[in-house]
Amino acid sequence: MSEARDGRMRLTVLGGFLGSGKTTWLRHQLHHGQMKDALVIVNEAAEVPVDDALLARSAELRVLAGGCACCDGREALVALLRAICDARVGGDDALASLDRVVLETSGLADPGPIVDTIRTDPVLIHHLMVDEIVIAIDALYGLDQMRHEPLTLRQIETADRLLVTKVDAAAEPDLARLVATLQALNPGAAISGAAMGSGAGLPDHAGIEPVAIPPAEGSRAPAPIAATRLDLSEATDWPAFSVWLSALLHARGDDIMRVKGVVRTPAGRLLLQSVRKVVQQPEIVPEAGAKPTDDDNSVVVIGRGFRAEDLRKSLAYFTGERR
């Protein structure tokens, strides 16, 4: 991956719906030297960022706060990119050798407006070239998201490369149908597979009928997706918390798309996360490079159709805490 011949840095936009596997894939690429000399920018939907904790050890990293880069956070994105370009031109040692920027968008971002913003900025145009839009597609939930989340279709349509993630967890006939559908939706995009970030083969989809996806336009817009931050205390009863989370996902797993957070336990900083009803085995994340500890001991629940207040009350009921 070399610098553009004109000296501009190349920009990869990595998008895909909530929990589709963007960070897992990127972390694997960085760990295996596939994106050497890249600066990574992470923009998360959750108010409590955790992706930077996962990526911190392997990359020159910036966290883009201030909202989603395709809407509320557009100005912040431009300001950050301009600052990076200025520092690089100014001879900043850490940035001088970088030839690529990877922007991991939030799962709720439409890459189109992000790319338009960068391509039309009179300053950035001289320093950055949008090279590739990579969109992660969840092999387990991708088809469902295409049917119910118009944003997923917009993400797919803007992609140069569609990366089908979680290939290890999906059945072959489902994968073949997913690939046939992606091909029909965006015939120009390259399609590849990944399992926990490693390249994985995809089944032959020749002759497989794509799933008919109703067009997004004209369909009733779903209720907006919101993020609710739950602050947990040091004294939180963890067994009670996990029972609460399991019950919540069991009952409302179709409305709750993502749960994510870092909690401090005697074993260290523990990353808790789930995508719909799939809960990941908790993972210890490094202390080094940790963000302000205010973000620890909090969990963000992202979804629709529930009130923050009700969520807090129900958690308090299970853990016996008043909040």
Ligand SMILES: Nc1nc2c(ncn2[C@@H]2O[C@H](COP(=O)(O)OP(=O)(O)OP(=O)(O)O)[C@@H](O)[C@H]2O)c(=O)[nH]1
């Ligand atoms: N089995 C399996 N699980 C995966 C794979 N990729 C990601 N996951 C799991 O899916 C969950 C979400 O993965 P992330 O990489 O955090 O997804 P993301 O798109 O960065 O999530 P957001 O930034 O919150 O939108 C985690 O529990 C991962 O371990 C994969 O290839 N196979």
